[in-house]
Amino acid sequence: MTIPDALAAALAAADDDYLTGLCNKGTVNRAKKDLAAMDAPEARAEGNEVEVRFSGVVCRIRAPLGESACSCPSAGVCRHRIAAILWLKTQLAPAAEKPPAASAFSQLRAVSPEKLARQLGPKRLGDLLARRASGSGPAIAQSATTVTVELPWAPATVRLLEPLEHSTCTCRSEGFCVHKAEALLAWQLENGAADAAALRALCPEEDGPDPDAARRVCAEVRRTLTGQLETGLSRLPPETCETVERLASLAHTAGLPALERALRALHEEYAACFARSAAFRDGELLRRFARAFHLAGAMERADAPLIRALAGKFRDEYLPAGRLELYLLGFRDVSGQSGYSGTIYYFWERAAHRFYTYSDLRPAFYEKSARRADAAPWGLPCTLRQAWKNALDLTNARVNAVGGLSSTAQCSAALLGAQEPGGVLPPDALCTDFSALLAERSVPGAPETGRLALLLPARCEPQEFDRVSQTFSLRLLDGVGRDVWVEVRYKKEEQAVVRTLERLAKRLARRPGETLVFFGLLYRAGDRLRLYPIEVFTQWEAKT
Template sequence: MEELKRLLIQAGDEYLTGLSNRGMVKRAYKDLEQETPEVSWNGNEAEVRLKDAVCRIKVPLGDSACSCPSRSMCRHRIAAMIFLRKGLEGESGEKTSDEKINPEKELLSVPLRRLQQACRIKAYREFLSHIERGEYPRIEEGSTVTVQIPWENVTVKLLSPLEYSTCTCHSRELCAHKAQAILAYQLLKKTITPGQLKTLEDNRENPDRETVLQAVRSIKEGIRLQLMTGLSRLSPEAEESMERLAVICHGAGLPAFESRFRGAAVEFRQYFTRSAAFREADLMGRLLFLYRDAVRLEQAGPEEMRSLAGTFRDTYERVPPLHLMGVGSSYFKNKTGYEGERYYFLELEQKKWYTWTDARPSFYEGIRRRPPGNEKHAQAPWGLNCSRGKMMELEFYLTDAKAAKGGRLSVSRETKSEIVGNRDLSGKEIREMVIWDYRRLFQRQMIQNREPVLAGAVHCKKGRFDTVKQRFDMEIYDVQGNCLHVAVTYSKEERLTIRVLERLSGRLDRQEDSPLVFFGIPYLEEGKICLYPVEYFDGAGLCPSVNGSESGQENRRDVGALSAGVIRAAEQCLQEIRVTLSDLFQSGLRSVQPETLSQMYSMEREAAGLGLHLAGEELSRLRGQLESQRHQIKSDPEPVIGIWVRLMEYITLGLQRTQMDLAMAGMRENSLEGEETYESE
């Protein structure tokens, strides 16, 4: 009873406001003006009878009960506490002092790890980023500690006991907002430092080593089984095996491995359903490189392990105000199990590309698909009062926007938008971004990085659809006659894109050349520079003269002493080595065919003759290991897989280099031919 009386005397109006709200405390005072409750003390409880309710007040005060149907703190309980407090003040002559109730000790004793867990990853990182920029929540101290968190637009009232603290999100648990408020209070009292918060976050990003090593053992065992058995002898359950390994990686905190295993599952499904999209060498390379990285995880220190593990979610940080122009959007579907739409924007002040992706998982069964074309009519993000299709025709500002690495924008409640007007694709900013000399794609490494580009075309050849490859291809030329292939492979999602390009090609065939600008993603394929088109628009007024800055001879780049013929021979040799390794992947290490070993011997000699000495040496080692293990009942696959991995790394890098060199050589030849063609015309 004494403890209850002490708490009641200490519970001033500010504390009661924290338990409920200011309006409820005022209402309780008015109710007490109309009646005098009856009080009876029973041990550590006090029963207070009001006209329309009976309250039982006990320790802690937040646990008090009332006969009314309210599930939260009601006006009856507040009135009962006020009445009891006034009665005790009259008996003892002691006035209420809010200073006596101080939640500081309890708030400072909450463990940092518990607060981090309550915040979850996203809220904790956001809190940390604001603190690092010197943006602290506003704190008012008293018997209730009031914390205003401006970036969340919430107010938290911290009380003692802590479980009776309130938040404007109305959560009764220790929500992320309450956790951030306690962190802010602990920072104010200097019981923790921003450095400790950062260290704790860095340590959380480090996967648990023992859990990772258990996952690595499962990864290596699963991939070894695939490589030993051979693709031709695997059952359709191989797809489920990859999904199982993806789940193991998720549980071990290895998101980079998880997504790659989901990609492997998709490729196995393509193989067993005889999909034309399946590429044997791609699946082989994926499994070998997964095995390589699993071995690296075993030997990695904390930093390298964190790098190899990847992150589940990108960190989005606040960026300065953005002045954006919608340029185009495209559908995507990747092998990691996601599909959706990607929207491209040009930041007019920085001349930098930003994207927003609306992605959804496609690896769950029974998921509802969005009907094709509906995304254009969906509501635009960031409070823009229009559809997404209309958004791509606008120029607008974003304030308090958040972006991840690579300019990936997020949709945040804090982000505000302001429409400037319709986009102007003939403006100065666009003019400066258009590339009229395709050789610049090599100099800026746009192809290697697959950066969005605006490619100007002064001439377009009539496009055609290859019924064998199921692919539309249209050649476009810059002011120097350099060629770029606008190419789209057929799928039901790309059907409309191909139809638009076919109509464009037909129109261009019937009229004189007029400059066009294609917006898309450049890439290399079969020694040619290709462009996946996202959008195109009229280039009149944007095209420079042939003698302009884009046409300078200093931009020409030769491939050196190597001719295109030598490069093609090296490329052919690398491709044949890859085919030989694919044969090994088909048969498996348990059933190596004599023809495969014979082919390896031939490829050794050919590689050495072309100067690909490392490839020849690794092939020789691989052949020697396979021959020595052919007649062994039990053999160790590790040495063979190690050589196999190194060969695939060499082939992958070699083909990338030959593709680049062939593209540059072809561009140089086309440039000379193009100049002659334009002169004759």
């Protein structure tokens, strides 16, 4: 029997990986067993194919091998076809049986990345690019004939073959499923056949607000605020609060979250004024009034792309960040004026040397007195509070733009045990020169992760408790005398913090030269750089 040339070439090129790609490893192994046990099949060449008869089945093997047929009822590539292919490979002339040369995968390269990006859609494409950027993209293994791509987040394993239509996916889709498209695009990106920047540019932006509706709302906001300025705060009725609240609702409906927030902030200040709250300040009302008016004016004059940029986002988007090696440095309880209360946990990332936070906050309005259980996200065997000073590895983590960790169920954590912070954090994570803190870590309005710092002062000077302002102060000085002030005003929620600091002050009086490391949030007030303390480490042994 003479095997047709095209088929002979396909048989010579088909190694075990390729056959596994056509079906799966189990089917290939079973076919090998069948082949070893069976008698020699009958075979005859017919045109471009070879008919192979054995064990009561008839297989028609042709190139490409994925288009071969079998008389059995199996829809996919069955063990009979694989056995027939393996047998035909043994019948090849020695010259044709040379090991297959490494494939250039020209067909995989030829598929347009734009077409694949369109099939994935902006969300999946954005996720793929973010995963790749964070170093947690798919695992890609390439043999001479097959590209195997594992997508653990799907979860799916795709085997890309040539021709592409014979590629398989563990989702068992017959067609070219999104997993195949994602796997192929990931491979193209890995091999320089697609450009990440070009693909990012291709991502159509989310539908922004309707520009005309947005301008109408902005004009209404400006008109109303102008009316309030004409009348004056002293003559405005308390119903002004509801008017501003109504404007905020209009901004929400028009898809303008930034303006909505500005108006809600203004509403808060108006409410404080009409409630005759001692916390009300004229200056703060003016600032909030100006911010809302300014933003509305900017959007009213802007074109559609600028409106979309100014409109802001309703909620943070959490993008894949892959594997994170975290260390829980500290946490603090918050009961904010924003109406949310709970705990914020602060992590140090051991690989990238940066801070992350995890916020376990709930609206306080609904759960005023209820004692809430501590958070234990990511399948942790304990609560996060119990994991303080523990290292943990997160897999499939998702992070927002300001370093906030998502509690997504897709993310899992492995607890690595307790470690001393000095053994985990590198010495350069500690700030001993406070001059760098001012410009880099205390910018007003910066997110929390941008204002976190670990301070190793040269000396600490506890101050007298200020009985008038009920404030505890501790002055931290660096080597050349620049100071940062730890200041906590006494109130019910801060009772524990003040007591801890008072104990610390007594300890400092006994042992003035003791090395202390302060971890907290920096902010500016008056002519001082200040630190809100989250954690104080009294024993810090530097990493060697």
